[in-house]
Amino acid sequence: MEQRVAAGVQLVDRGRRPRIGKRLAPYLLTLPGGLWLAIFFLVPIVFMLSISLQTGNLEDGFRMTWHVATYWQVLQQYHTQFVRSLIYGSIATVITLVVSYPLAYWIAFRGGRHKTTFLFMLLLPFFVSFVIRTLAWQFILADDGILLGSLKSWHLLPKDFHVLASPVAVVSGIAYNFLPFMALPLYVSLERIDRKVVEAARDLYANNAQVFTRVILPLSIPGVFAGVLLTFVPAVGDYVNASILGGTRTTMIGNIIQQEFLTNFHYPQAAALSFILMAVLLIGIFAYAKVLGARSIEEYV
Numbered sequence: 001m002e003q004r005v006a007a008g009v010q011l012v013d014r015g016r017r018p019r020i021g022k023r024l025a026p027y028l029l030t031l032p033g034g035l036w037l038a039i040f041f042l043v044p045i046v047f048m049l050s051i052s053l054q055t056g057n058l059e060d061g062f063r064m065t066w067h068v069a070t071y072w073q074v075l076q077q078y079h080t081q082f083v084r085s086l087i088y089g090s091i092a093t094v095i096t097l098v099v100s101y102p103l104a105y106w107i108a109f110r111g112g113r114h115k116t117t118f119l120f121m122l123l124l125p126f127f128v129s130f131v132i133r134t135l136a137w138q139f140i141l142a143d144d145g146i147l148l149g150s151l152k153s154w155h156l157l158p159k160d161f162h163v164l165a166s167p168v169a170v171v172s173g174i175a176y177n178f179l180p181f182m183a184l185p186l187y188v189s190l191e192r193i194d195r196k197v198v199e200a201a202r203d204l205y206a207n208n209a210q211v212f213t214r215v216i217l218p219l220s221i222p223g224v225f226a227g228v229l230l231t232f233v234p235a236v237g238d239y240v241n242a243s244i245l246g247g248t249r250t251t252m253i254g255n256i257i258q259q260e261f262l263t264n265f266h267y268p269q270a271a272a273l274s275f276i277l278m279a280v281l282l283i284g285i286f287a288y289a290k291v292l293g294a295r296s297i298e299e300y301v
Contacts, residue, residue, distance in 0.1 A: 089236035165247030189223020
């Protein structure tokens with residue numbers, strides 16, 4: 001009798017252990033990612049928030065004074081750069097969407113067995129460093145460069161025509177550098193569309209325009225959302241293109257933050273600018289999701 005009871009207890013223990021393991025498995029699997037986010041995202045954010053509320057200078061040191069007025073001061077001082085960054089980022093995002101959608105559509109529906117090759121060709125230039133690619137655009141768009149110099153020598157452009165240090169150059173550089181962030185989500189979304197649905201629409205006598213507007217475009221909205229999100233956020237905070245391709249009249253908020261951090265050593269002001277930028281982007285993202293009818297951000301990412 002005692003042996004049977006002991007055997008029953010062992011069976012119960014063996015049954016409990018797998019159940020406990022199944023319950024703990026999701027938490028154990030997410031633990032590395034959670035620690036990564038906590039160490040490299042949450043901790044820096046808390047640290048930056050603390051800095052933004054401090055006062056002082058590099059020589060005498062900084063101390064916590066809960067100086068909230070810093071946010072209003074930097075917003076008043078650099079509101080022009082904020083608005084300019086939002087405009088440049090929005091224009092660049094629209095350009096990448098207009099260019100990437102037909103490209104992704106063609107690869108997804110017409111690429112056939114060569115889809116991987118076409119995607120590799122799309123990504124090939126982006127194996128080169130971000131800065132080097134931007135410097136290449138500076139060389140191409142120079143007043144006497146390979147493009148404008150040739151057009152001027154052929155008398156197709158006036159001698160005083162220039163593109164560098166203008167909004168056109170900055171927006172073009174941003175759109176070029178962030179093109180894959182838009183193209184890849186669009187391709188994935190278009191590739192997931194069931195071809196039987198498209199064929200069914202044609203069987204119901206829908207023409208090409210109706211198939212695209214009523215079937216393909218609505219089903220690709222998740223890719224549009226993800227592409228816009230992945231492009232707009234880094235485009236607004238970009239400072240490399242404005243530094244290399246722009247001038248004093250095309251300064252973006254990323255350039256101001258970099259200058260305040262690394263040149264002027266105004267750490268509270270730079271931290272406050274970073275938090276304002278993050279807040280504006282978050283508000284814009286949730287408003288954009290609301291317009292598209294997304295119940296949550298994760299639904300379309």
